[in-house]
Amino acid sequence: METGNDIASMQMMNGNEAVARGAFEAGVKVAAGYPGTPSTEVMEYTHQRYSDIYCEWATNEKVAVEVAIGASFAGYRSLALMKTVGLHVAADALGGAAGSQINGGLVLVVSDDVGRLAGDDYNDCRHYGNMFNIPVLEPSDSQDAKDLMVKAFEISEEYSTPVILKTTSVTCKTTSPVKIDENYTYEAKCRDKYPVSFSKVIMTTMMMKAKGSEHPKLTKCFNDFPAHMKRLAEDSNDAGFNKLELNGKKIGVITAGTPYYYAKEVLPEASFLKLGLVMPLPERKIRELAEHVDELYVIEDGHDVIEKNIKDLGISVIGKELWPKFPVMTRFTPDIIEEKLVPDAPKRTPQEGVPFRLPVSCAGCSHLFVSNVLKKHKIKAAADVTCGLIGCFPHMESYSLQKCMGSSISLAHGYNLAKENKENFVAMIGDGGFWATGINGLMNLIYNNGQSTVIIVDNNCLAMTGGQNVASSEFGFNYKPENKLEIAKVCEAVGVKDITTVDPYDIGSLEEAIVNAVNAKTNSVVIVQKPCVTKFKLPKDTPSYIDQEQCVQCRKCINVGCLAIESKKAKDGSVKIVINEDICTGCRLCSTVCHKEAIKN
Amino acid sequence: MQDTGKNIIIAGVGGQGILLFSNLLSKFYMKLGYELKISDVIGLGQRGGGVESHFRYSNKPVLSPFIKAGDVDFVISFEQTETLRYLHSLKEDGVVFSSTYELTSTSVNARLEKPMAECKTEMIKRSENKTFIIDPEEHKSPDFNISKMMNVVMLGYYAEFRGYSHDDMIQVVKDNVPAKFIEGNLKAYEKGAAIARAELATKESVSSNC
Structure with missing residues (x-):
């Protein structure tokens, strides 16, 4: 057992908390990132606990990495946080930093979703280590995460290279003891070594076949990164x-x-x-x-x-x-x-036939309203990476196309071009996806004379990762009311012809706005505005219930896709459709699809 | 210290306070001086997905964050479909604590899968392990919302079963729950301990009759 003194300095931390602590102990000055399960909390803990570190949620991962690179060139230790799918977005920026001279340590904290818990594609960020010839560290528990975070900055500076600290859904969400130096006092570490830092493209172009390449004007740009990596490989033996x-x-x-x-x-x-x-x-x-x-x-x-x-x-x-x-x-x-x-280990077989759980939208979510309007009017649409993508799953079937973050606007644009605007294929995107890269798709659509309709579901946050701020949120680490961006104004500024803003709970107006926008022979945006029910804990109305005398079990309400509506088997084997009153928010969406008026309040 | 440690799976669906339960339990075992490792597995979506917490305490450093099937001492579950998912991972002398609450799986609602033919509570009772079933409907109280506080009801139940000091456990609850929820949570805790006392008395008398 530990002595009293040691216990005082041992803390239980999950991997995300430990990485944040490591950043603090490494003397990081700037942290920029983009939310992504399972590593989102690294930034939240850093901001809550270590206020000496400047934190920001950037508009996307590429921006976050660029911010970190700038801060690193200024001489200060900086980190960029994202999940591996986010590193795909930021790969161009990382490729620029790789092989170039590093002043303040530059570390990318990147999380792989091993086990596909958040349903992402099966990615492995270590490939970027191979591709860009940069070091990758991989902790196995929280103590390791804290220690390797500090080590990552030392390696970055010693071997002049960006470093990836790879966490996973398991390390991020596992809590284990971490030894904390209670006497540590924060100091932003600064190292101003190189006057210039260029991507290896510029550097090699300047050096290539250049006469007089020994000239100090050229040599000051040169970073022999393969030699640094070789030295690191050798040193890593000890x-x-x-x-x-x-x-x-x-x-x-x-x-x-x-x-x-x-x-x-x-x-x-x-x-x-x-x-x-x-x-x-x-x-x-x-x-x-x-x-x-x-x-x-x-x-x-x-x-x-x-x-x-x-x-x-x-x-x-x-x-x-x-x-x-x-x-x-x-x-x-x-x-x-x-x-x-272990050949003779006993085998254990799980119970057969236990049904699996598909993701479901929270009761009262504005995405459910949009999904159901699209379904009702048989409007074909692309979903984005947003809580609304739940509408792609087989219990909803509201969307026929879904790819990566911010993609839906360009997907719809491409589809409509190919079909010569005969099908009115619609894009649905969240406010997070819109600011991340969707806005590029919208600008592209406008100046190339696209005629698509875009539905922007604005819930005032990045809901899927737990409600982080986006550029149009009314809160955030660095929030100032005068700096809040307005989705409608930006759409207007980039030249969208027809912009409507609606409250989804006013379902008649929502339906009208979407149908009108789709039928208009021009590009259009419908902004569906309702704060996230879960993040902002919106007040609930009287829960609805199903009058079993009137219910004919047509299951139209259950196909709305609301978490509160369940098919329940009674003890006598009969099946009833019921509304879970603890979950129901009383939003009344289900009653709009019931033809028997069986859903009451 | 006689108890060298245990492996516990805490299961349920999102929104049931599984992480609070495992957090409270971790504070309790830390006070007793145990080593801990707790790994949370959370599915997609803010609400309604499956949640499992692998909770291990030991008098030696804990290695694997996941408990191997066959090594589980206790399954503590707040939703009975989820209970069924983990029954096979119990040791022979492992114990099940399960609420009869059920949130129908989306796949059943959407008719992608058939509902299980048998009554889930009966399936759990029939398992070869010792089982304790709590029916929230049976224990509804005007003092607290049992559907929201089943986690703390279960904590009281578990503490009684293990013979832990209720004063110590209640102190952990007081220290870690927001002030405005303490009163309701303490009622929930006491309810859980009371149900366990009654249940354990019958189980013991049943076994002595055999």
């Missing part, structure tokens, strides 16, 4: 964050992240190389382990990135041939490791 545990000689495991702990629990006798730095690899340590054991496995979540890189060193390891990756497996668990490496 670094504490790559931990070699030589135990039994039968099984050896090379691992990183939480899979280290799964494997450690299932295979207590095995030898381990736990990587804190997964890119570049410590070749000598890997060879040492390979020589020590009979069988060498790589156990890593996500893609086979470590595995491939080790195989490229000419070392043979067993990985995905034993544990095939997606879609066979979405992430490791201790059970998956045990099944393959």
Whole structure:
């Protein structure tokens, strides 16, 4: 057991809290990011607890990375936060920073959604490490997350490179003890080393075949990043964050992240190389382990990135041939490791036929109103990345096209171009998606003479990630009323011909606005304005109920897709459609679809 | 310290206060000096999705954030469809605490899947594990909203079952719940402890009759 003093400095933190603490202890000055499950809370904790650090939710991930790069060039340690799908948006900015001279440490905290918990595509941010030749660190618990966060800034400055700290849905949402130095006092760290920093494109263009390339005017731009990475790879053999545990000689495991702990629990006798730095690899340590054991496995979540890189060193390891990756497996668990490496382990079979849960919209959500108007009038539409995308799932079927954040406006534009505006294919987008990149799609649509209708569902926040501020929100870390952007004014300024703003609860007006906009032979925007019911805890009206005498079980109300309406089986086996009065907000949307007037208040 | 640690799965649907429950429990076990690891698995959407919390306390450092199927000592569930999802992961002498509350799965509402043919409560009772069922309808009270505070009812129930000091557990509740909710939560806690006392008395008398 710990002594009293140690307990006082041990705190329970989840991975997101630990990363925020690490940023504080590293002396970060500027933090910019874009919300994304599971790492959104890193910024929220940083802002709440460490007010010395400037925080902002940027309009998108590319902007966030650029802000961080600027602050880093100014000499101050800076971080950019996003999930891996967000790094795709910011990849161009990161590519610019990679290979260039770094003043203040520059760290990207990027989270992979292993297990597809938030339903994202199956991504692995470590590929960017390979592509851009930059280091990637991967913590396996909260203590590790805090320590590696500090280490990431040191590496960034020592080896003049941006660094990715990769977290996952498991590290972010796992709470474990972290040792805190209670006496730490914050100081923004500053290092003003290079007078210029250019992307490697400019740098190499200037150097290429240039006579007199030894001239100081050119050499001051030059950053020999491959040499830095080689030096880091060599140094990482002796670094504490790559931990070699030589135990039994039968099984050896090379691992990183939480899979280290799964494997450690299932295979207590095995030898381990736990990587804190997964890119570049410590070749000598890997060879040492390979020589020590009979069988060498790589156990890593996500893609086979470590595995491939080790195989490229000419070392043979067993990985995905034993544990095939997606879609066979979405992430490791201790059970998956045990099944393959502990032959006589007892098998456990889950109960069959337990129904799965598709995502559902909150009761009273404005998206439900929009989805139902589109469905009623058989208007074909594209959804965006927003709570409204729940309307794509088979229980709703309101949309026929959905891709990435901010895409729906351009998707509709492309569709209507190809169909020569004969189908009035509509774009639905949230306020978050609109500011993220949707606005680019709208400007493009206007100046290319597009005729599409765009429905912007403005709920005053990024609802899906828990209600963070966007440019048109009436709150936020740096909120000032005079700086709030107006969606309608921006639409007008970029040249939208027809703009209507409606309250979705006035369903007659909503229906009229959408139908009119679709039928107008011009481009148009319908702004559907209602704050997010969950974030802003909107007051509830009297809950509705279904009069079972009048209900004919046509299920029209259940197909509205509201969380409060359920199909319930009674003890006698009969099925009833009922409204859960604890969940119902009394918004009355369901009563508008009932032909029997069975839904009452 | 006789209890070297336990593995607990806390389950339910979004909005039921599962994370508060595991937070309160973590504060309690920390005071007792245990090592902890708690991993929350939250599905898509703000409301209505499945939520599970893998809660492990031990007198040694905890390794895996996820509990292996077969290693679970307690399943504490606030929704009975979710209870069924985790029954198989219990140890032979593992114990189930389950509310009879049910939120119909979207897939059943949308007729993508058939509802389960059998009564879920009966399926849970029939499992080979020791089971404790709490029916929120049966224990409705004018003093607090049981559908909102089932988490704290369950906390009182669990504390009684484990023979923990109610004073210590109530202190944890007082320290971690917003002031305006303390009164209702304490009523909920006491209710849970009272239900458990009555239930444990019958279970014991039943077993002594056998």
